[in-house]
Amino acid sequence: GQSLEQPSEVTAVEGAIVQINCTYQTSGFYGLSWYQQHDGGAPTFLSYNALDGLEETGRFSSFLSRSDSYGYLLLQELQMKDSASYFCAVPSGGGYQKVTFGTGTKLQVIP
């Protein structure tokens, strides 16, 4: 089966950098995705890594190491609006079009 581990909560200061880690176990691997969800809202897609290394999109970057079954989301120049839950997701196996989501990391940005 698939399992993902993320820290449940992270607190960081406005303007700082924060890293949210995700370790996974999956029977077939095609990529690691990250989603952001504000309280009461819908998840929005942030990034996808299929290959090892760092991918940057503005203030957000995502890293993948397939050999370590590990990835992280890096948020730079934190803003108050970045306070949200962040989920990693990997293929579920048994069906190419399915993914399994982690339980999420709640990020609180403080002044």
Added chain:
Amino acid sequence: DGGITQSPKYLFRKEGQNVTLSCEQNLNHDAMYWYRQDPGQGLRLIYYSQIVNDFQKGDIAEGYSVSREKKESFPLTVTSAQKNPTAFYLCASSLGSGRSPYEQYFGPGTRLTVT
């Protein structure tokens, strides 16, 4: 503007009643998904569909049913057999090819309360 709509935003039902949640997309996506989210939890897959007239059970399909008669629509019925139906229900879609399962687009969700 393209997107996914879910209605209603809030829904209240009595125990023992079936209820159908609407999900419509105009993104021309082939794949559609239903997830359930409980407070402080991640998303759990209920059903998904890769093409019209075909759908597969997800991890927690018991007590739910779906149909996919049109590409744009993927309604979810929460039946009276679902033991704990109160939750936030999210519909999503993706292109249905390539890396698409990893890039899903979500509707605003329906918050269902059953008493």
